[in-house]
Amino acid sequence: MSGTYVGLPSFPRAAQDSTKDTRLRANLTHATHTIRAKRAAAVGELADWPALRAAGAAIKDHTLRHLDHYLLQLEEAVTAAGGTVHWAADADDANRIVTELVRATGETEVVKVKSMATQEIGLNEALAEAGIHAYETDLAELIVQLGDDRPSHILVPAIHKNRREIRDIFTDAMGRWGRPAPQDLSDSPAELAEAARLHLREKFLRAKVAVSGANFMVAETGTMVVLESEGNGRMCLTLPETLISVVGIEKTVPSFRDLEVFLQTLPRSSTAERMNPYTSMWTGTTDDDGPRTFHLVLLDNGRTDTLADPTGRAALRCIRCSACLNVCPVYERAGGHAYGSAYPGPIGAILTPQLRGTATELDASLPYASSLCGACYDVCPVAIDIPQILVHLRERVVQGGQVTLRGSRTTIKPAKGHATERAAMRAARWTLDHPAAWRTTQKLATRTRALHPRHAPGHTGKAWSDSRDLPELPAQSFRDWWQQRERAASAGKDTGKGPAAGGAGTTGPGVGEGGSR
Numbered sequence: 001m002s003g004t005y006v007g008l009p010s011f012p013r014a015a016q017d018s019t020k021d022t023r024l025r026a027n028l029t030h031a032t033h034t035i036r037a038k039r040a041a042a043v044g045e046l047a048d049w050p051a052l053r054a055a056g057a058a059i060k061d062h063t064l065r066h067l068d069h070y071l072l073q074l075e076e077a078v079t080a081a082g083g084t085v086h087w088a089a090d091a092d093d094a095n096r097i098v099t100e101l102v103r104a105t106g107e108t109e110v111v112k113v114k115s116m117a118t119q120e121i122g123l124n125e126a127l128a129e130a131g132i133h134a135y136e137t138d139l140a141e142l143i144v145q146l147g148d149d150r151p152s153h154i155l156v157p158a159i160h161k162n163r164r165e166i167r168d169i170f171t172d173a174m175g176r177w178g179r180p181a182p183q184d185l186s187d188s189p190a191e192l193a194e195a196a197r198l199h200l201r202e203k204f205l206r207a208k209v210a211v212s213g214a215n216f217m218v219a220e221t222g223t224m225v226v227l228e229s230e231g232n233g234r235m236c237l238t239l240p241e242t243l244i245s246v247v248g249i250e251k252t253v254p255s256f257r258d259l260e261v262f263l264q265t266l267p268r269s270s271t272a273e274r275m276n277p278y279t280s281m282w283t284g285t286t287d288d289d290g291p292r293t294f295h296l297v298l299l300d301n302g303r304t305d306t307l308a309d310p311t312g313r314a315a316l317r318c319i320r321c322s323a324c325l326n327v328c329p330v331y332e333r334a335g336g337h338a339y340g341s342a343y344p345g346p347i348g349a350i351l352t353p354q355l356r357g358t359a360t361e362l363d364a365s366l367p368y369a370s371s372l373c374g375a376c377y378d379v380c381p382v383a384i385d386i387p388q389i390l391v392h393l394r395e396r397v398v399q400g401g402q403v404t405l406r407g408s409r410t411t412i413k414p415a416k417g418h419a420t421e422r423a424a425m426r427a428a429r430w431t432l433d434h435p436a437a438w439r440t441t442q443k444l445a446t447r448t449r450a451l452h453p454r455h456a457p458g459h460t461g462k463a464w465s466d467s468r469d470l471p472e473l474p475a476q477s478f479r480d481w482w483q484q485r486e487r488a489a490s491a492g493k494d495t496g497k498g499p500a501a502g503g504a505g506t507t508g509p510g511v512g513e514g515g516s517r
Contacts, residue, residue: 009362011334018334019334024335027159028160028331036379039268039272053383059253062254064307074217077223078283080284082286083295085295086298091121094246094299098123098244098246102209107242109134109135110133110207113137113233121301123246137233140159141158153344154347163189164187170196174199212237217252218255219254219255222283224245224283225280228276228280240291249299249304262319268381270322303316305354306354315354318351322345328346329371347384350366353367354393357403367390367396370387373387397418398421446473
């Protein structure tokens with residue numbers, strides 16, 4: 001992935017600051033709760049939602065297993081339709097290709113459709129270094145760009161801003177980028193939208209080159225599909241003379257029929273709509289209609305390495321609906337910037353460490369940015385078991401081991417700062433593998449329970465237990481309780497008395513003693 005976000009602090013340090021921002025938390029709470037309630041209602045309208053969810057997962061898994069075949073089929077279809085396909089191994093490769101394509105047109109300005117892939121590779125920054133200005137046309141992306149900020153949500157990049165802040169950004173910055181905002185601009189949604197519309201209309205009518213992503217690529221026909229709500233995407237995709245689409249290779253689907261599933265699940269999961277207001281599809285170029293030149297840049301950038309991981313590859317099913325962000329208690333409190341990636345939230349916590357690796361402190365911390373509550377899995381429209389992959393990646397961070405990097409199998413070392421966790425896990429594994437040692441540990445722990453501290457030791461342990469109650473050990477282990485119960489039952493049988501008559505040991509370990517099990 002791009003180095004755009006390299007140098008940012010690890011998730012815990014970034015979250016420590018963002019969770020203290022009361023305005024940010026209020027904005028996020030209001031927005032995510034509103035979206036999740038609407039989504040639940042939209043999904044509840046479909047009786048066959050579980051079947052659609054399973055179908056989406058099956059289509060994605062099938063495509064990923066045969067991705068080599070479908071990508072070649074896609075390239076052939078796009079070329080036959082008049083487009084040109086470029087293969088980009090990494091972010092630098094993709095940025096170089098796009099920059100050269102724009103330079104070849106002689107233009108120094110491009111308009112952009114909202115695209116996660118171009119955020120991932122840091123395309124705007126690369127174009128700026130080459131003297132090319134990229135103008136975001138999605139309303140939320142426009143707000144972020146004018147505010148010299150970074151997106152914090154997959155679907156609503158400016159979710160951390162309220163209307164008053166947006167009005168101030170428009171008033172201060174629009175004039176430097178083109179048509180200024182009205183001097184008496186209020187924070188009403190209608191006036192803000194009208195100011196953005198007039199500002200962007202000027203860009204649409206002037207631009208000769210557009211850059212987009214795509215939600216799906218149909219292999220059998222070479223068709224690109226973009227779903228959006230504002231109409232800015234359709235303006236970008238049809239008005240300029242040259243269209244350059246940068247798309248991750250995992251966005252491929254085999255056939256048009258497969259779109260039927262995703263055109264139902266994506267809108268309901270993302271914007272809680274039955275269908276998107278604008279669904280644009282284009283196949284190559286057509287005389288006298290739309291762009292004269294079409295380039296498709298197929299982006300790998302770590303996806304092939306992710307595909308090589310039998311557990312982690314499920315992350316590539318993601319259709320970028322952002323439903324997992326809106327139900328995540330960690331995202332709701334920390335915000336998107338704390339993840340230091342174009343992909344925040346639960347999906348970012350599993351996707352980013354696989355695309356970028358776990359070599360940096362930031363990337364190694366992301367698999368821990370979760371409470372493992374499982375809400376993200378419950379709402380995922382393609383059934384990605386995010387908690388399972390988080391645990392899998394935590395093991396990779398702590399233990400190191402075999403991974404695929406740039407197409408080659410290699411052994412990585414454990415990440416720094418996890419020595420204590422690694423030692424604890426190894427000790428636990430050894431103890432659990434030796435029953436006698438485990439019994440001795442249990443007896444020792446129960447006999448010394450009165451001496452146990454109320455807070456975990458060490459800086460990290462104290463920070464964890466400051467907001468949680470440490471579980472209190474029961475006075476008796478389950479193993480001892482069960483043996484005592486069996487002995488009591490045998491004694492009762494021999495004497496003709498039932499277990500209840502014996503009293504002791506029939507109610508379970510620690511009951512009545514305030515023990516926590």
